[in-house]
Amino acid sequence: MPKIKTHRGAAKRFKVTGTGKIKRSKGYKSHLLTGKSSKRTRQLRTATLVSASEYANIKRLLPYM
Helix, strand or coil: CCCCCCCCCHHHHHHEEECCEEEECCCCCCCCCCCCCCHHHHHCCCCEECCCHHHHHHHHCCCCC
């Protein structure tokens, strides 16, 4: 049985926590920041967990994480 390749784009975007949950960073933080409030950009800094509905899809892309 051959090895499964890791999706390299997904590997750069997601990290796995110690308990096995998948962590992701939020979007809408790359450009046009002058029109967004300080509160909004500050909240976009914090990482969050992948939702339960997307968890299986991400695990398929990252077989060894």
